[in-house]
Amino acid sequence: MTSTGSPPREVDCVIVGGGAAGLSAAVNMGRMRRSVLLIDERDRFVWKHVAHNYLGFPDGVPAVEIRRLGWRQAAKYGAQLLLGHVATAARDGDLFRFRVERLPEGGAWANRPGPIVPRDAEMAQIFGEVPDGGPIEVIARSVILATGVFGHFPEFPGRDQCVGRSLFWCIHCDGYESIDRVVAVVGHDEEAISTALDLLDFTDRVTIVAGRAEGFDVPSSRLADLAEAGISAFPCGVSEYQNSDGQMQALVLDDPARTRLAVEQVYTVRRSKAANDLARQLGLDLNPIGQIVVTSEQHTNVPGAYAAGDATSLHDHQLSAAVHEGNQAACAANYHLYRAVQRAPGD
Ligand SMILES: Cc1cc2nc3c(=O)[nH]c(=O)nc-3n(C[C@H](O)[C@H](O)[C@H](O)COP(=O)(O)OP(=O)(O)OC[C@H]3O[C@@H](n4cnc5c(N)ncnc54)[C@H](O)[C@@H]3O)c2cc1C
Known part of the structure; x- marks a missing residue:
């Protein structure tokens, strides 16, 4: 040394x-x-x-x-x-x-x-x-x-204010804060799928977005599980995380329609x-x-x-x-x- x-x-x-x-x-x-x-x-x-x-x-x-x-x-x-x-x-x-x-x-x-x-x-x-x-x-x-x-947290303007207020990844820590809230999960793998399904214990207003153009990387049976549970799945990226003063407001999706999903909270996979x-x-x-x-x-x-x-x-x-x-x-x-x-x- x-x-x-x-x-x-x-x-x-x-x-x-x-x-x-x-x-x-x-x-x-x-x-x-x-x-x-x-x-x-x-x-x-x-x-x-x-x-x-x-x-x-x-x-x-x-x-x-x-x-x-x-x-x-x-x-x-x-x-x-x-x-x-x-x-x-x-x-x-x-x-x-x-x-x-x-x-x-x-x-x-x-x-x-x-x-x-x-x-x-x-x-x-x-x-x-x-x-x-x-x-x-x-x-x-x-x-x-x-x-x-x-x-790892997604990079977007306002991100630091949202972490722990309206941007989460851990249901054990923060699922309780999601009771009856409008929540989107962003992630393409099994961890994201199970997070979305686990969130149903707290709210029935859950959506999942793959967060990348290639879509989801899970067997089609898991996408069927999501559909059966009433969770809409969007196999595309996110082009905008709209937020203000630490509060998530919407995800603008990277799909041809530029779909705007109004959300109150987002869960991501932290890896x-x-x-x-x-x-x-x-x-x-x-x-x-x-x-x-x-x-x-x-x-x-x-x-x-x-x-x-x-x-x-x-x-x-x-x-x-x-x-x-x-x-x-x-x-x-x-x-x-x-x-x-x-x-x-x-x-
Ligand atoms: C946004 C967020 C929300 C969370 N919410 C909850 C919750 O609600 N309930 C709960 O129980 N847990 C929660 N957690 C998890 C909890 O914060 C962690 O489990 C806990 O902080 C782990 O403590 P630690 O000391 O192991 O690591 P850390 O708190 O990460 O501390 C590690 C420290 O080591 C320093 N360090 C690393 N390498 C070096 C180096 N080479 N030289 C000098 N310094 C170094 C880092 O700068 C850091 O300050 C949350 C975590 C995050 C990020």
């Missing part, structure tokens, strides 16, 4: 990712009195959505607010929070070495929302930032990767991909779709390296699972840091 000139920071645990999983890990590592550095690129989790199924918030809680509460809690227990991009990770004997860079202009993620969390006084007070002087090097005795996933660059660099096992393989205690195949949250294959991708996995990863990393005398004989 290239030297950065300044002496490396040394900590008990580096946590990469400051979403629900990383922040939960930071709170718990801090409470176990470990020195923790959490590094986050800041800008992906923070779509303007409100989680309605997260326990303890009967009126729902904005994703941004969960993050903000998490910063406060982690900082209270001594975790250091750093804004930056972890560009490289390497094993060095029993240690882990990281190179952390300044965020590229506009953030490092493709297909992400704009910077929705403003750089306000609280953030400035809690977060350090990789300085202008160049990247920094960090050495840690353990690492927790909580890097989340890349999701999440685990953010696994650093996991690959550390030699962690990945499953066939690139998620980090972990045990139920968040161990990876590399001693001292743990993973939590959406980046793993363990649970459904939900806030509650991310918080649980972050907590578990902290317990496992803390155990890894125990002195020999603290371990059960033979462990």
Whole structure:
């Protein structure tokens, strides 16, 4: 790894990712009195959505607010929070070495929302930032990767305001918000077909649009299932997502008639991909779709390296699972840091 000139920071645990999983890990590592550095690129989790199924918030809680509460809690227990991009990770004997860079202009993620969390006084007070002087090097005795996933959302003007308000992909998260609404699903594969059929548990006003000129890519029997369920299917693309102030209004279809479907909500297929660059660099096992393989205690195949949250294959991708996995990863990393005398004989 290239030297950065300044002496490396040394900590008990580096946590990469400051979403629900990383922040939960930071709170718990801090409470176990470990020195923790959490590094986050800041800008992906923070779509303007409100989680309605997260326990303890009967009126729902904005994703941004969960993050903000998490910063406060982690900082209270001594975790250091750093804004930056972890560009490289390497094993060095029993240690882990990281190179952390300044965020590229506009953030490092493709297909992400704009910077929705403003750089306000609280953030400035809690977060350090990789300085202008160049990247920094960090050495840690353990690492927790909580890097989340890349999701794909259609690109259209007003998209960022619609995500989580009238543009969804997860029935488990948001189906309840679709009760008796006029909903269109955009997608050409089995995932889209089952989403449309599952939505009938919430509303009988469901339409599906393939979202591409080639039409649907499912057996004709599935199109028959849609017809039998009363779901109209349009085998064409979408040329316009009409919306205003976060509210979907209509889809203009890419068919000869330029059909305009009035809608209140749209579901798309997100095709999440685990953010696994650093996991690959550390030699962690990945499953066939690139998620980090972990045990139920968040161990990876590399001693001292743990993973939590959406980046793993363990649970459904939900806030509650991310918080649980972050907590578990902290317990496992803390155990890894125990002195020999603290371990059960033979462990
Ligand atoms: C629009 C939307 C609506 C949702 N609604 C709900 C809901 O209603 N209920 C629910 O339970 N769940 C919901 N979810 C899912 C929930 O948000 C996720 O399951 C949860 O955020 C996962 O947490 P995480 O910490 O694993 O990943 P994330 O929250 O994605 O955090 C990962 C973090 O890691 C950072 N990162 C990655 N790589 C690097 C790197 N190399 N260097 C520095 N930082 C890095 C990213 O910038 C990001 O901040 C929703 C998700 C979205 C996107």
